[in-house]
Amino acid sequence: MTAATTPADAIAGPAHPVLRLEAVRKSFEGTVVLRDVDLEVAPHTVTALIGSSGSGKSTLLRCAGLLEEIDDGAILLDGTEITDPRADQDAVRRRIGVVFQAYNLFPHMTVLQNITLAPRRVHAVPRAEAEERACALLERLGLADRAGEYPDRLSGGQQQRVAIARALAVRPRLLLLDEITAALDPELVGEVLDVVRGLKDEGMTMVLATHEMGFARDVADQVCFLDGGVVVERGTPARVLGEPGHERTRRFLSRLVAAGRL
Incomplete structure (x- = not known):
């Protein structure tokens, strides 16, 4: 793991x-x-x-x-x-992490910003640590080269994988x-x-x-x-x-x- x-x-x-x-x-x-x-x-x-x-x-x-x-x-x-x-x-x-049918990504934020938002704002994770965690998740999900992209530049499958990465970034129990x-x-x-x-x-x-x-x-x-x-x-x-x-x-x-x- x-x-x-x-x-x-x-x-x-x-x-x-x-x-x-x-x-x-x-x-x-x-x-x-x-x-x-x-x-x-x-x-x-x-x-x-x-x-x-x-x-x-x-x-x-x-x-x-x-x-x-x-x-x-x-x-x-x-x-x-x-x-x-x-x-x-x-x-x-x-x-608890939740992923919906709709990706619900913030369109004005990059992939990296979408994933690090909750860890930084809700969990008070330092920016460097949150970004390191996000990059590791993107690597794991085959999206390492998409960190700086905006959601509208991604396919539906890529957006849903980003949504999953966002849910995982807070290290949920469920x-x-x-x-x-x-x-x-x-x-x-x-x-x-x-x-x-x-x-x-x-x-x-x-x-x-x-x-x-x-x-x-x-x-x-x-x-x-x-x-x-x-x-x-x-x-x-x-x-x-x-x-x-x-x-x-x-x-x-x-x-x-x-x-x-x-």
Whole structure:
């Protein structure tokens, strides 16, 4: 594992999961989006969330990253309830990296400036150290020659890799990835997924929402199928994708097979 991507709490003990959701509920304007969701994510594992659009995958990630306030239940990070009103949620957010479908890079900043902004402004990392860390990440992600470029000079795949580097620059304990290939042209998907494979090899704990079933099968340790805001089925990729036990899961996968996506 490289120093640039080592999670800040990688030495935390194995007595509890990195992330745990307990009976989490979330509604928007009276519409229930998450219904009593339970989820555990072990250290150094990848959990893939699958399901149709609107099934609750993105909302689950946003709640886990404290970007949305839950209505009921609890979310724990390394055994500490982070949804407790007394918790220092700003401090918690600094331990969680989030990457969205949209790259959300600042267009008026160079790649290097985008990556070093949070370490310098939020974590008070000295400029030289932040830039050294950023350059190491860019080297790792095959973008060493792009540090001085502005986002509009990059391809979609390159911009998404910069977004991943930005999330990693704060050395998060947990990385949340929300459909990070959805906005990419098909020929660019592979380069971004290869980055995630590399992060798995380095021991990063990740939860990702994806429509890439082949990728989920290859990379995930745990697959959770969501439907109507409920975790209908969870297990290893081989079991959930190969031998689903629930009829709703089988229907979802059969539609993917019919569409040539599985």
